[in-house]
Amino acid sequence: MMPPSQAPAVKPPETKRGEKFGTPISVKQIGAKPANAGQTNTGPAMVVQGLHKSYGEQKVLNGLNLKVGSGQTVAVLGRSGTGKSVLLRLVIGLQKPDAGTIHIQGQEITNASLEELNEIRKKMGFLFQHAALYDSLTVAENVAFPLRRHTEMTAAQRSERVKELLASVGMEADLQKMPSDISGGMQKRVGLARALALEPSILLLDEPTAGLDPITSGEIDELILKLQEEREVASIVVTHDLHSAKVIADRILLLHEGNAVIEGTYEELEKSQDEFVTEFFKRDS
Amino acid sequence: MNTHANVPRRYSTDALPQSSAALRSAAAAIWNPINGLLEWFGELGMFIWQVMRSTFRRPFEGRELIRQLDEVGSKSLPMVAMAGAAIGAVLALESRHSLIQFGAKSLLPAAVVFSIIHETGPVITALVVCGRVGAGIGAELGSMKVTEQIDAIEASGVNAYKLLAFTRIVACILMMPLLTLAADFCGIITGWIANTLAEPIAFHKFIHAGFAGTGFSDFLAPTFRTMVFGLIIGVIACFQGMRSQGGTEGVGRSATSAVVLSSLFVMLADVILVKLILVFFP
Numbered sequence: 176m177m178p179p180s181q182a183p184a185v186k187p188p189e190t191k192r193g194e195k196f197g198t199p200i201s202v203k204q205i206g207a208k209p210a211n212a213g214q215t216n217t218g219p220a221m222v223v224q225g226l227h228k229s230y231g232e233q234k235v236l237n238g239l240n241l242k243v244g245s246g247q248t249v250a251v252l253g254r255s256g257t258g259k260s261v262l263l264r265l266v267i268g269l270q271k272p273d274a275g276t277i278h279i280q281g282q283e284i285t286n287a288s289l290e291e292l293n294e295i296r297k298k299m300g301f302l303f304q305h306a307a308l309y310d311s312l313t314v315a316e317n318v319a320f321p322l323r324r325h326t327e328m329t330a331a332q333r334s335e336r337v338k339e340l341l342a343s344v345g346m347e348a349d350l351q352k353m354p355s356d357i358s359g360g361m362q363k364r365v366g367l368a369r370a371l372a373l374e375p376s377i378l379l380l381d382e383p384t385a386g387l388d389p390i391t392s393g394e395i396d397e398l399i400l401k402l403q404e405e406r407e408v409a410s411i412v413v414t415h416d417l418h419s420a421k422v423i424a425d426r427i428l429l430l431h432e433g434n435a436v437i438e439g440t441y442e443e444l445e446k447s448q449d450e451f452v453t454e455f456f457k458r459d460s
Numbered sequence: 461m462n463t464h465a466n467v468p469r470r471y472s473t474d475a476l477p478q479s480s481a482a483l484r485s486a487a488a489a490i491w492n493p494i495n496g497l498l499e500w501f502g503e504l505g506m507f508i509w510q511v512m513r514s515t516f517r518r519p520f521e522g523r524e525l526i527r528q529l530d531e532v533g534s535k536s537l538p539m540v541a542m543a544g545a546a547i548g549a550v551l552a553l554e555s556r557h558s559l560i561q562f563g564a565k566s567l568l569p570a571a572v573v574f575s576i577i578h579e580t581g582p583v584i585t586a587l588v589v590c591g592r593v594g595a596g597i598g599a600e601l602g603s604m605k606v607t608e609q610i611d612a613i614e615a616s617g618v619n620a621y622k623l624l625a626f627t628r629i630v631a632c633i634l635m636m637p638l639l640t641l642a643a644d645f646c647g648i649i650t651g652w653i654a655n656t657l658a659e660p661i662a663f664h665k666f667i668h669a670g671f672a673g674t675g676f677s678d679f680l681a682p683t684f685r686t687m688v689f690g691l692i693i694g695v696i697a698c699f700q701g702m703r704s705q706g707g708t709e710g711v712g713r714s715a716t717s718a719v720v721l722s723s724l725f726v727m728l729a730d731v732i733l734v735k736l737i738l739v740f741f742p
Binding site for chain 2: 264267269289290293294295296297299301303305307308309310320321324325369373
């Protein structure tokens with residue numbers, strides 16, 4: 176077993192790119208100031224130290240450490256119920272950890288006030304496991320929600336931006352549909368478009384390719400890679416999709432019993448002799 | 461060595477674990493509901509604090525507030541009006557018989573107007589709003605909670621307490637007096653109709669006789685106490701909805717508890733407020 180502290184220096188893996196997908200997401204937003212504009216951030220985008228979280232007797236996270244630099248993508252793998260989604264919820268401040276610290280672009284968030292937290296959240300995009308679209312709003316309104324709240328865009332600018340975002344996930348034809356009228360996979364893509372609306376510098380994606388067909392999964396992977404390259408977005412991606420993790424992640428973190436069993440590149444994990452790691456990768460091969 | 465060898469069996473500590481377990485379970489049976497109640501009030505206090513903190517901060521959510529005013533006010537109006545109308549007619553029919561027996565038939569308009577304005581109008585309106593709006597808010601917010609939509613609002617940097625709870629609570633507070641006026645108006649009209657069907661009386665005479673002994677304070681205090689009812693309905697329904705858990709069953713529980721608890725607290729508040737009104741507006 177390789178402890179996370181001994182993991183080798185991170186090197187982005189060589190990835191196979193699929194076909195170019197959708198329209199590119201422009202960094203130059205129309206009339207709106209990106210949430211992270213004007214910030215010079217040289218340190219890591221996210222630093223998680225000694226994170227503990229329990230629910231009653233059940234220990235979910237047990238002293239987890241994680242560091243994600245700008246432009247890096249870390250895939251978090253692990254069996255169901257090992258605290259992968261909880262990690263994302265703690266990082267965005269939806270829940271408070273029992274112990275440990277979380278720094279987002281240098282700012283500690285575990286003791287931040289709601290107002291401070293909301294400012295930090297504007298720099299982050301979150302894709303929920305089940306998309307969590309607002310069911311009383313149309314697809315377009317869902318994507319426009321953060322834009323309406325946090326930018327001074329005119330209705331026309333907002334509409335154009337929404338079309339651009341939905342086109343980037345291949346959903347431009349379903350603008351006026353209600354979330355209940357589209358499939359789970361489509362909901363997920365709309366959720367991703369909503370998460371990208373404010374051009375976040377940090378992305379937290381909870382199973383972005385779960386329930387999607389292989390082609391769409393590939394397209395989502397391509398989109399994440401594009402964001403990583405063009406905008407230096409730091410991402411934590413919780414996934415069970417080993418192929419997706421191989422394509423998009425600079426590093427993979429394997430969680431077991433609330434802590435990281437191993438952290439490294441896909442190739443390193445694949446070569447690991449650790450019983451749990453080999454068991455995990457055996458199924459994929 | 462067996463240390464219990466010379467101890468008579470009935471004093472033996474071997475029996476203790478069983479009896480202490482029974483004691484513990486009895487204590488738990490008493491303590492758990494009390495603990496649950498204290499926990500509920502504690503969470504309610506924290507919820508109110510969060511909503512109050514958000515009250516004076518921008519944005520003021522005008523657009524959502526207008527939507528909620530429409531949702532609480534105009535969409536409740538037909539039901540409130542019908543309930544008020546039914547109560548007015550029933551009051552006139554029931555009171556007429558009793559008043560005739562005491563030879564006080566001429567007091568019928570005053571009895572109808574007084575009871576509608578003072579008690580039945582505000583309380584019936586509050587209970588109707590508890591049922592329609594309370595259940596609606598409880599179910600809507602409960603559903604948003606269990607499908608992580610409230611989390612999604614928070615994750616996008618928006619204060620969910622302000623957007624969802626504050627707007628609904630303010631809408632309930634502002635709409636309750638207006639809905640009460642509508643219920644009062646319909647009740648008085650149907651009271652006159654019911655009275656006229658038995659013994660014709662001109663509308664202006666009915667109104668004149670009805671409001672003869674009624675001052676402005678008689679009208680003002682009971683109507684504005686419905687703002688407190690609105691506050692209770694809004695707070696309880698939003699709180700129950702936003703703490704919902706456990707899937708669709710949890711949503712159902714939230715909607716039911718929103719109605720039950722808000723009705724209960726409205727009736728409790730009514731007793732206290734009537735006493736206060738009698739003290740300050742004798």
